[in-house]
Amino acid sequence: NAGVTQTPKFQVLKTGQSMTLQCAQDMNHEYMSWYRQDPGMGLRLIHYSVGAGITDQGEVPNGYNVSRSTTEDFPLRLLSAAPSQTSVYFCASSYSTRGAWGYTFGSGTRLTVV
Amino acid sequence: QQPVQSPQAVILREGEDAVINCSSSKALYSVHWYRQKHGEAPVFLMILLKGGEQKGHEKISASFNEKKQQSSLYLTASQLSYSGTYFCGTEITSGSRLTFGEGTQLTVNP
Numbered sequence: 001n002a003g004v005t006q007t008p009k010f011q012v013l014k015t016g017q018s019m020t021l022q023c024a025q026d027m028n029h030e031y032m033s034w035y036r037q038d039p040g041m042g043l044r045l046i047h048y049s050v051g052a053g054i055t056d057q058g059e060v061p062n063g064y065n066v067s068r069s070t071t072e073d074f075p076l077r078l079l080s081a082a083p084s085q086t087s088v089y090f091c092a093s094s095y096s097t098r099g100a101w102g103y104t105f106g107s108g109t110r111l112t113v114v
Numbered sequence: 115q116q117p118v119q120s121p122q123a124v125i126l127r128e129g130e131d132a133v134i135n136c137s138s139s140k141a142l143y144s145v146h147w148y149r150q151k152h153g154e155a156p157v158f159l160m161i162l163l164k165g166g167e168q169k170g171h172e173k174i175s176a177s178f179n180e181k182k183q184q185s186s187l188y189l190t191a192s193q194l195s196y197s198g199t200y201f202c203g204t205e206i207t208s209g210s211r212l213t214f215g216e217g218t219q220l221t222v223n224p
Binding site for chain 2: 059
């Protein structure tokens, strides 16, 4: 099993550009989420999904869109990149949000906005 | 609400023990623990559900005090491979989103 696959691993964007960070899991996990990690601030939740067709906002959703058309894929779209969105982005999935299930994280996308 | 972790950083010699704490101002359903090595993704260590259940993972164990809304991660006889940043994540109810603390940086020296 590949687990959670994120692409690309690195990306440099110019201010105002848009792009999509890809996330795919092959574990038939119900729950998927996007976090950003900034120095000294831990992991902050951007958006999450409890199943295909269902998404909701996390702590820091502004400037980001998500969709979940299939169980496997959960792309994160940056609408108009800003330097404040420079961060490391992690996608995470879990079998279910109910019960005792840990999260599996992807390897991350390091994004720089100039 | 973000849980509070303490200490922010700890330095050990190989073989020493450490305790990392995670506190919340709200009643919790569960506490997760993850370890992240530099430049890598966080890796799941264990989960504790309300009820004060204690879980173990090799030489790493944890407890959850429901009355205090506090969890502690115990690392005994630390190894060099234990170095990294440890994060706790908390859920208020089953199915709610996981909120992470700011992390505790653990360094184990020879």
